Amino acid sequence: MNTAYLRAENVEQAIGWLQRHPQSRLLAGGQSLLPMLRWGLGEASHLIDLQDIGQLRSIENAKNDVWIGAMVTHAEIARHPLICEILPFFAQVAAQIADAQVREVGTIGGSIAHHDPAACWPAAVLAGQAVLVTSERQIAADDFFPGLFATSLRRDEILLGIRVRHGVRGAYRKHEHPASRFAMPGVALARMPEGAIRIAVTGLGQGVMRWQAAEQALAGRFSQHALDDLDLPAHHAESDVHASAEYRCDLARVLCRRLVASLAGEDPEPLLPKRSAAPGLPPTALPAAFTPTTGLDSTFRIQGEALLAASPDVIWQAVLKSEVLQACIPGCDQIQEVAPLRYEAQVRVGLGPIAARFSSQVSLTVIKPVSASRVAHFLLQAEGDAGRLGQAQATIDIHLHPMAQGTRLTWSALPQLQGQLAQVGQRLTQISAKRLSEEFFTRLSAILGGEPLASVRRPRWSRLAHAFRRWCHRYTRKKGEPR
Ligand SMILES: Cc1cc2nc3c(=O)[nH]c(=O)nc-3n(C[C@H](O)[C@H](O)[C@H](O)COP(=O)(O)OP(=O)(O)OC[C@H]3O[C@@H](n4cnc5c(N)ncnc54)[C@H](O)[C@@H]3O)c2cc1C
Known part of the structure; x- marks a missing residue:
């Protein structure tokens, strides 16, 4: 299919084109969409470029929240003085995404709308209880990610930006894929202004998810030891060439403990906690979840x-x-x-x-x-x-x-x-x-x-x-x- 390139001057024009051309696609930084099209993994009759729409490029400090436009790049978020001061959690997430080249062009809106199951932003906005503002409505992050590569955006709806309340504090850690830096997995933890803890995990393979059992455990006592008896069940994850479901879930658990330890000012425990080791084995023995799989057969x-x-x-x-x-x-x-x-x-x-x-x-x-x-x-x-x-x-x-x-x-x-x-x-x-x-x-x-x-x-x-x-x-x- 031949693809025509259109450059929208405003949101209304982009929506009009989306409606007129049912096979068209919105183009943000192109870091996910263009490789997909190049590899023949999808088709587009028209690419509707959003980069000229100034409304989508702003970062603003409003009365109760911070506004980040959908077309703001990861790099702009990582270095923006307002974000670094008021929402350092988001600057930290942005700085961990991909490499410098991808960060300069990839956008927060493109990442959220794409909802790659290993992407970082879905975890940050879900943990931070952001509100996703679209051309039609406001959607709570809890309602935005129904599943892998899926969002609640409609075909002719444009994500304009996100709002994050003042006073949201948080942190993000991931075990990154050595080539792409995608999360495998990543854990975002946020404390809401009223004190509630929210945890979101990405990179498990099924799309971003809240880990509510961990949130509840931490509500009583904010310490890594509040998570001592908690596992993230393997059915939340998928196995692939890089890691088994069990391994991913155990990594998420370890990352979460380390996040909590660092935020609570505790010394992080060693990577292999005693609790997981088989009884009678020395503490350095590999727990079951870290035992390498015996090859393709058991993994796939x-x-x-x-x-x-x-x-x-x-x-x-x-x-x-x-x-x-x-x-x-x-x-x-x-x-x-x-x-x-x-x-x-x-x-x-x-x-x-x-x-x-x-x-x-x-x-x-x-x-x-x-x-x-x-x-x-x-x-x-x-x-x-x-x-x-x-x-x-x-x-x-x-x-x-x-x-x-x-x-x-x-x-x-x-x-x-x-x-x-x-x-x-x-x-x-x-x-x-x-x-x-x-x-x-x-x-x-x-x-x-x-x-x-x-x-x-x-x-x-x-x-x-x-x-x-x-x-x-x-x-x-x-x-x-x-x-
Ligand atoms: C080598 C490499 C490494 C990467 N590593 C990481 C990583 O470590 N962590 C991470 O999180 N991501 C990573 N990414 C993905 C990167 O963050 C992309 O920027 C992001 O996934 C997509 O953003 P984009 O602006 O490029 O969107 P595009 O590719 O332009 O668009 C993605 C999808 O979103 C839709 N879309 C875009 N904007 C809107 C909008 N405003 N409203 C509605 N729909 C919209 C498009 O139609 C398309 O379907 C990596 C990418 C590459 C190439």
């Missing part, structure tokens, strides 16, 4: 199960039919059987902000054939080529356990991505795979329950869109729908 294997109201034989006969597979596989535009148990398919898959179209080969291998009394076992191997975006492979182990009524189907898979998909999509693989397989088995259940294929397939895009809209990209968003 995903698994699940489904209870289906049909015998293993009926299920097996159903999945052998290409029309059933096409109806069940989300995003499958076309599938054909090219040889017994071998298929070729065209499948569109969303990985966070990426929409990739795969030409895929799928094969089924029977390890233990279906029987009424024994567990059946087969392998589904899939290889997909998404052109210049890269390739994906997965081997899915499937077991059918006969039960008195129906079948328990268990599956586990080891998805792997190569090329650009791996760089951008690997951290999203697990979430996508989980949702796609849930959708697959929901549809298979419906078909086995007698629902016609056409009706299972018909809501495919709307169901997918609904599932993805809550957590993924802005490239497919439609007018009037939340991002």
Whole structure:
């Protein structure tokens, strides 16, 4: 798609263009949007540049709060005298973002609107209970980040800036990725003017979140020791090439303790707290959460199960039919059987902000054939080529356990991505795979329950869109729908 460049002189003009061109995108610093477009991970008919809109570039001290315009860059925030004096917490966050080049052009508004799950600003504005001011309304930070790469901004709504109340104090720490400096994870802690403590964690993989258990623990006693018995459960995080979910959550816990220790004037405890060490081991022993994973398998294997109201034989006969597979596989535009148990398919898959179209080969291998009394076992191997975006492979182990009524189907898979998909999509693989397989088995259940294929397939895009809209990209968003 050819992309036209438009430079808005004011907010009204930008909104008019957004409404007139449904495939247009707002352009702030371009540090997230342009790489996505360059890599072919999204499309834009028009880029609407906001840099000439002075209203979006100001920092002001109002009666009750500080105003930071959406187009203010990270670097401007880091060095602005007013921010350094009244809101040093935000200057500290800005100074930790990326490198000098990115900080000079990347903006606070672009970062908040993009809601990368590893970005720093979402944690700061959520902890600092900022108010996000848009062209239509004011949105509390608590209501702004519904999920990964998603915000409550509407398609033709522009973030104008944020307001942070006077008297908000805070601090931010992250364990940064050595190449990009994105948080993996990062913890922002703020004390409100009336004394309440708010903690927000980013970089866990599912979008920014409040850690309310820690807030409550600190409300009674502001000391790192108030957190002694507290863990951040691993289900809040995702595993990826860089770290397991357990590791990320434990890092967030350690970062939070260190933040509290420094703010409370306490000596920080060593990185590996005694509490986590196994009983009887010396204090320097690695706690379980810091034990390196034993390789790809334990980090990336995903698994699940489904209870289906049909015998293993009926299920097996159903999945052998290409029309059933096409109806069940989300995003499958076309599938054909090219040889017994071998298929070729065209499948569109969303990985966070990426929409990739795969030409895929799928094969089924029977390890233990279906029987009424024994567990059946087969392998589904899939290889997909998404052109210049890269390739994906997965081997899915499937077991059918006969039960008195129906079948328990268990599956586990080891998805792997190569090329650009791996760089951008690997951290999203697990979430996508989980949702796609849930959708697959929901549809298979419906078909086995007698629902016609056409009706299972018909809501495919709307169901997918609904599932993805809550957590993924802005490239497919439609007018009037939340991002
Ligand atoms: C090498 C590198 C390292 C980085 N490291 C970090 C890091 O350590 N921590 C961190 O937090 N970030 C990091 N970033 C991201 C950086 O902070 C970007 O500045 C930020 O993610 C996006 O801001 P932007 O101004 O470039 O927005 P753009 O890329 O221009 O836009 C991003 C998205 O927001 C939308 N948008 C922009 N402005 C508005 C608005 N006013 N209203 C509504 N929608 C809007 C756009 O349409 C687009 O969808 C890094 C980026 C790079 C390239």
